[in-house]
Structures are given as C-alpha cells and as structure tokens.
Amino acid sequence: MIGWGLLAAVLGLWQLVATRPEHPEFVLSPVEIAVHFAAALRSGELLPHVGASLPGFVLGSAIGVILGLLAGVARSLDQMLSPVVFLTYPVPKIVFLPIVMLWIGIGDASKIVIIALACFYPCFVNAYYGARSTPRIMVWASLNMGARRSQVFGKIVVPSALPLVFAGLRVSLALSFILLFSTEMINARSGLGFLIRQAESSLRFDLMYVSIVAVAALGYASDQLLLLARRRVLAWQAATTR
C-alpha cells in the first residue's frame, strides 16, 4: 500500500516537472504518455510490433529444461554437456548475434536463435540442479516399489525439480525480453526495439515513450502470467512452504 503511494508520488512529481515551461523537449508527462499510448493503440501503430520473442523463449527454455533434467540424471550426458555449459555460462550470448546474422540473415530467424541460446542457459542450469537435488530416499523408495526408470524420472525427478525449473524459466523470460529489444535496437525493420530507435532518431518522443511503456507492460504481464502458471502447477509446494 505504501509502495503504491510512493509510486503515485513519483508520478505526481514527474507530472509537475514535465508541465513546467522550462522542461526539456524529451521529457513527457505521464498524462501525455497515457494519452499517446491510447492513441497509438487505437491507430494500430503499435500492434504489428508486438511478438517474436515467444518462439525463441519456448525453443531455448524447452531444450534447456529437457537437457538439464537429463544431464541431472544421466552421468554420461552430464560429463559431456555440463563442462561446456558451465564454461560458457558467463559469456554474453548477444555477441553471437552478428555471426548468426551473417549465417541466416537479419530477419526474425537470427533473433530467435540468439534468444533461444540465451534462454537455454538459465533453464539448463536450474533444471540440472533441480534434478540433482531430488531426495535420494524418494528415488530408492520408488525403485524398491518396482518403478521403472522412466517412471522414476517422470513421477519423482521432474516434480521435485519443478520449483527450480520455474526459477530458471523466470530468469529466461526476463532475458528473452532484454535480448529481443536489444537485437531489435541493433538490427531490425520491425518490433518494439526498432520502434523505440526509430522514434528516438526521428525525434518522435511521444512514440518513443509509448513503445517503452509497451515494453514495460509486456515484460510485466508475461512475468505475471508465468507466476500464475507456477502457482497452479506448484500448488502443493506453496501449501507446504508459505
């Protein structure tokens, strides 16, 4: 509640500063931004630019989760994959954008590849540790009761890894947005990042702020969606821990 109050105070202060006559041209007041935002939504200037990060996120995090879970349970895969993944983990994946652009063009495909690459890492690492931290007792007990290996994997390892998998997904989702907008700022013909850059260089500050607000809203909404999904899937965990 106090947080909302503070937010309102900041917005009010901003409004005050932005309506003073001597404010610089590139500062728009919140009210003006809201008006422009509604106008841009109505005119459809914004809509074609939303999207394209989803395929990269889905692809990268699916591969990351699956390989991470498998590497967490299979020693041969672990020894082959993990050193490479952990070694290249701190490398900023965005630097591969130019070479990927060179190989498969400057269209959406290269962005999807880079976003998938970046989303792969947090998902792999979290799924890997999730799978490895499965309580041994549960695995032993289920084996004792005659479960097959695939059953142990599906019924024991995957559920106990899920909380960490969701943590990885959340990091990946945030990363996919950062990368989407930066790849679009570096090289694109469409997309919100491109819109921000174009509006900036053509001094259309209204459109620039509208795109930034759209980016923020999209990031926030997708994060909330993921949290909602986690609450549904992990209802059992919330009941025990919180």
Added chain:
Amino acid sequence: MTRSLVMGVLRRLSLVLAGLTVWELVARSGMFSPIIVPSLARIGRELWFLATSPGSLVEVWQSLFRGLSGFALASVVGVTLGVVMGRSAVAAAFLSPIFSGTYPIPKIALFPIFIYLFGIGSLAKVVLVFLECLYPIVVTTHAGSRAVNRVLLWSAANMGASRGRILARVVVPAAAPFIFAGFRIALPIAMVVVIITEMISSADGLGYLVMYSLASFKTDRMLAAVVVISLLGLALDRLMVALRDRLVFWERLDSYYAE
C-alpha cells in the same frame, strides 16, 4: 590411473573438440566463403593482433571500465538498500513494491532516454549497467539480511552494539553468501549490458569493435573480438568466485557451475 584421468578430461572436452573440428572442416571445405566461416587459424591470427596492438587494448579497457564502474556503483547502493530493507519494516514497505514491481521490466528499453539525459558517451551506459545490476543485488541482499539468525542479532544487541554496528558487523557478514550470489548474477549482466549498449551506440569498446568488424566484412576479427569478450566474461566470473571463496571462507560454494 593416468589413463582414466586422460579419458575423463577427453570426455569432458569432447563436445568442445567436436565443435572446433566441425568448424575447421567446414571452413576448409570451401563450401562457404572465408567471410562467412573463417578458419580457426585466421581467427587466431586476429586474436594475436588484438592482443598485441595497443589500440585494441584501449577498447578492452573501455568496456571493462564501463562494466565494472556500473557494477561497483550497483554493488554499493544495492547492498545498502538490501540490508536496510531486510532490517527495517518501514524501508521494506516503501522499497520492496518498487523493486518487485519493476523487476520484470526490461530496463534496456530506457537506453534511448538515457542517451538524451546523459549523452552518447560512457555515462548513459554506466547508468544502464548500474540499473540492471542493482536489481539482482538488492533482491538477494534483502533475502539474505532477512534470513539472519535472530540469536546473533539478540546477542550483539545484548552486548551493547549499536544499530549501525549490528548492521555492519553482524547482518552484512551473515548475508554475505547471499550478497555474493547476487554479485555473481549481476556481473555477467554488467558485461552483457555494456556490450549491447556499445553495439547500439558507441564509437569505442568491444561491442563497437564487433559491429565495426562486421560492417567491414572482417569476420575473423569480429570472431576474435567475440573470443575476447567470452574470455573476459569467464575471467570475471572466476575472479568473483575466488573473491567469494576468500571472503566467505566459512561456507564453501557447492559445485554450482564451478566444475
């Protein structure tokens, strides 16, 4: 004994070696022009050139300077805010909604505004690095300083420690493992943001070098710069782990990508 050791190392490196072999084979097959897939020898030559020419060392220094100064600012401010939020209900009520509410918003979208506010030089980039690094550090420090053992706080207060002394001598050390977890997340982010902003708008730094080499079709130099950036990211992470192991000596890091 030694044989199994060699086999273990080989198995661990198998994917890397396979990747490099495929790359070299494709580069030498003549299927693609050397601009698209330059051979490892050419990348190595460019790497040597980058390592020996003073001009390129300046680029490395620019990127490092921007990344590390933003990170240093974020670590000071972030740890302070996190500790205060963790130990004061009022501060938490004020600050926590702001941080959790704006956490999922990609701050990189603010970069154009920062360019107008702070110019196209280093300052806009440092501010963006600061902002992106601040979040993980605040969140982890907050969690860490909330999880401090009560008995430690009580006994410190009982022995007459002031509030500030308790924060500095009890809370911060007790939260140190968390703080370092935040640092470990934030440091690669700092490098990513520096490289991205340099790719978007800059006239120096490693990100600029990558884009400039690409624009002049010097793919081998571009890949050499990519190798330099990767090594830098790796080295910074190792340094952070070493620092953590020295300062937080009582709690060993488990094998969390330290293998």
